[in-house]
Amino acid sequence: MPLPESAAKELLSRGYLRLVAGQAGFIPGVDELDFGVDIQLRHVDCIEEHGRSKFRASGFMIDVQLKATCERDAQFVDGHVLYDLDSTAFNDLVRRTSSPHTIPIILGLLVLPDIPDEWLSLDESALLLRRCTYVWRPSPDDVLTQNTATKRIRIPLASRLELGTFESIRQEYLS
Amino acid sequence: MTTVLQQLRQLLDFLHEHEWSRTRETSRFFVYSPPASMLGDGGFELVVPRDPLASDFERSLESTLDAVASFYGMPFSSLEALMLPASEVVSLRLEGEQYHGGAAPFSQFERMLEHFKRTITRTAAFVLTDDPAAQATPKAARRYLDDCWFMQTARGSFISRVALPIAGTFGPELSLFTRPIKREAVADTIQQVSLLVGSRVLERDETLFTEDGFGAVRSIASVGVLEEVSRLLRGTEARRVSFEFNRKGTQRDVVLPPLTAARLQNLDHFINYVREQVRATFTLSVSGRVFEVRRSRRTSSSSIVGVLADVDNRQQLVTFKVGARDLGVFLDRFASRAPITVQGRARRLRTQIRIEADLSYDASESTNVEPEGH
Numbered sequence: 001m002p003l004p005e006s007a008a009k010e011l012l013s014r015g016y017l018r019l020v021a022g023q024a025g026f027i028p029g030v031d032e033l034d035f036g037v038d039i040q041l042r043h044v045d046c047i048e049e050h051g052r053s054k055f056r057a058s059g060f061m062i063d064v065q066l067k068a069t070c071e072r073d074a075q076f077v078d079g080h081v082l083y084d085l086d087s088t089a090f091n092d093l094v095r096r097t098s099s100p101h102t103i104p105i106i107l108g109l110l111v112l113p114d115i116p117d118e119w120l121s122l123d124e125s126a127l128l129l130r131r132c133t134y135v136w137r138p139s140p141d142d143v144l145t146q147n148t149a150t151k152r153i154r155i156p157l158a159s160r161l162e163l164g165t166f167e168s169i170r171q172e173y174l175s
Numbered sequence: 176m177t178t179v180l181q182q183l184r185q186l187l188d189f190l191h192e193h194e195w196s197r198t199r200e201t202s203r204f205f206v207y208s209p210p211a212s213m214l215g216d217g218g219f220e221l222v223v224p225r226d227p228l229a230s231d232f233e234r235s236l237e238s239t240l241d242a243v244a245s246f247y248g249m250p251f252s253s254l255e256a257l258m259l260p261a262s263e264v265v266s267l268r269l270e271g272e273q274y275h276g277g278a279a280p281f282s283q284f285e286r287m288l289e290h291f292k293r294t295i296t297r298t299a300a301f302v303l304t305d306d307p308a309a310q311a312t313p314k315a316a317r318r319y320l321d322d323c324w325f326m327q328t329a330r331g332s333f334i335s336r337v338a339l340p341i342a343g344t345f346g347p348e349l350s351l352f353t354r355p356i357k358r359e360a361v362a363d364t365i366q367q368v369s370l371l372v373g374s375r376v377l378e379r380d381e382t383l384f385t386e387d388g389f390g391a392v393r394s395i396a397s398v399g400v401l402e403e404v405s406r407l408l409r410g411t412e413a414r415r416v417s418f419e420f421n422r423k424g425t426q427r428d429v430v431l432p433p434l435t436a437a438r439l440q441n442l443d444h445f446i447n448y449v450r451e452q453v454r455a456t457f458t459l460s461v462s463g464r465v466f467e468v469r470r471s472r473r474t475s476s477s478s479i480v481g482v483l484a485d486v487d488n489r490q491q492l493v494t495f496k497v498g499a500r501d502l503g504v505f506l507d508r509f510a511s512r513a514p515i516t517v518q519g520r521a522r523r524l525r526t527q528i529r530i531e532a533d534l535s536y537d538a539s540e541s542t543n544v545e546p547e548g549h
Contacts, residue, residue: 042238047209047219047246056246059222059239102203102224102235174201174222 005116009068012119013110014039016133017064017161024166026062036092037063037105043170060170063096063105065089070114071131079157081134083109084150090138091145097138104169107136107153108161133161179233186223186240195221203229209246221246261342263362263422264326267291267335267407271414274333284333286410288325291335294365294403296320301397302360303345305524307453308398315345319361333413339365341422362420366427367395369418372404373431376445377438384448394525396449405442408434453523459530460518461486461493465509468502480505482517486528495519495530504538 003011017039018028026041043060046053067085075082085107096105110133112119121128134155145151187205190197194210204222221242224235269287273280279287299316301307319340326336341359371392375383382388389396408416408431417430432438463484470478482493495517497505508515516537519530 042242045219056219057238057242058220059235059242061235061238096230100226100229101231102226102229103231103238173203174206174220 008116008119009070009110009112010066012112012129013066013068013108013133016110016129017066017108020133020161020163021166024163026166027057036065036089038066039064041166043166060173061103062166062169063103064108065093065105066108066110068110068112070112072114074109074111076157080154081109081111081157083153083155085153087145087147087149087151090151090153094138094142094144098140098142102173104137104173106169109134109136109155135159135161135165179236180227182236182240183223183225183227186236186243189243190221190223200225202226261340262324262338263341263359263420264336264338265362265365266419266421267337268415268417268419269333269335269411269413270416271412274413279333283410283412287335287407290403290407290410291337292320294400294407295323295337295339295361297397297399297403298364298368299361301400301525302356302364305526306529307393307396307449307525308522310399319345319358362422364395364400366418366420366429368397368400368404369429369431371395372401372442373418373429376442377432377434379438379441379444383445389448389452393452393523396453397525398446398450398453401442401446401449405439405446408442409439456520456522456531458518459486459493459521459528460516462514462516463493464512464514465505466492468505468509478502478505481527482515492527493517493521493530494527495534497534501536504536508538 021028021039021041025045026043029040029042030038041062041064043058043062044055045058047056048054067083067089069083073083089107093105093107111131113130118130120130134157136153136155136159190207195207196210197205198208198220199206203224203226205225207221207223209219209221221239223239224232226232229235267287269279273283296312296316296319299319300309300312303313303316304311322340324338326338339362341357341362344355344357374380380388383392413434415431415433417428420427420429461482461484463482466481466483468478468480476499477496478499480495480497482495483490484493485491486493505515517530517534518536519534520532521528521530
């Protein structure tokens with residue numbers, strides 16, 4: 001493998017998210033200062049001007065923090081994936097979500113097969129990135145952790161990143 | 176300094192003035208639709224954050240401002256200028272190793288800000304006193320600075336932006352006789368000075384050092400302003416500096432050439448030349464009509480007289496100070512509109528000629544005498 005495994009996983013998680021965001025009407029970007037955010041997604045909407053369709057940013061943003069792991073480092077229990085998130089990242093997410101805010105923040109956890117050669121394959125008919133990204137947001141019950149290393153999170157298996165995920169979040173915030 | 180609440184207010188006013196309609200309000204956002212003429216079938220919705228207590232309110236508002244700027248296909252600073260129609264937004268863009276990534280070393284930022292402020296104050300002082308050699312800063316020039324807004328720093332290379340007031344005039348007590356001084360003269364002068372420095376001074380345009388060449392730029396050549404611009408350029412230690420002026424959505428960029436030691440020396444050389452020129456006096460003898468007589472200061476017994484006379488083939492204002500003993504002569508001439516001949520050692524200011532020494536006058540005749548050489 002030409003890159004360290006951790007770097008390759010991180011790049012794959014970014015690529016995965018960018019591909020899905022682009023298809024879902026959100027433009028991915030990276031700010032100069034990340035403030036715990038790996039990728040910002042800017043929503044774009046269609047407008048017609050002089051009979052021509054143009055796409056313009058609507059002002060709505062979603063912040064995404066990304067993690068990547070392998071199946072062996074995540075546990076699948078009772079319809080959930082369990083992942084030990086580092087405490088700082090956990091507290092950042094809880095702090096952002098529990099205070100009044102307008103920009104949602106989500107955690108995207110890419111789970112990859114254990115064997116690196118199986119992560120990605122491509123040929124003339126398809127680009128195949130195996131397994132998926134799960135999306136997690138703190139619930140109102142989550143509180144800041146005192147743990148110094150990690151905090152275990154439980155993500156329902158149904159909370160997979162899909163093409164409609166970002167739009168659902170937008171609708172939730174605009175309701 | 177613009178607060179986020181002011182920015183929100185300006186944005187809402189802007190949307191209202193541009194016929195956007197608020198379609199709904201949620202707990203987090205005002206949702207707007209574009210003007211009907213631009214809506215089509217797209218169903219575009221602009222979101223404007225409404226809760227200033229939200230921890231990310233500033234970022235969210237910035238995203239909305241970006242969206243509106245993108246909607247109208249204009250730079251971010253143009254949008255700000257449209258939102259502040261009584262201002263000209265001056266952006267100072269710094270480029271160089273130390274400004275990479277949109278951050279600035281604190282000491283350089285501090286120097287840049289200080290000299291940026293002083294450049295504005297010195298320019299306002301120049302406009303108000305009309306004197307390119309004056310070192311004093313009138314209170315009104317400092318008050319002008321108080322009316323400026325330091326704006327959010329833009330992304331990209333390091334950019335600082337200030338909104339300079341351009342509407343209205345300075346108070347009547349500060350007017351150059353009956354001509355009130357427009358506040359936009361400060362922004363105009365900063366723009367012209369930056370253009371002069373960027374396109375000619377740093378490149379050592381030798382024609383500036385000729386009588387005609389300097390005469391053409393005399394109205395914007397102030398020692399104090401140029402010194403501050405020099406300190407500003409040096410203080411930033413930037414490799415490149417550019418100014419962007421945006422008034423009501425129309426942008427003009429002044430890009431200075433790379434700041435090498437040789438170019439900065441050219442600036443010093445020009446400042447020394449300007450210093451000599453603006454301090455130089457010459458013998459003036461002119462005949463004209465008394466235009467106005469006014470008390471020089473509220474507590475002073477002397478008065479300032481303005482005579483409109485033909486100098487160098489055009490009408491110019493010649494001013495001088497007179498004591499109580501001579502005041503009656505000029506008041507008579509003002510009332511009768513009869514010409515008077517005045518002479519003395521004079522100096523050229525920004526828009527007028529001031530007799531500063533050896534004043535004498537002859538009220539008995541009305542001959543018109545051309546000034547002697549400099």
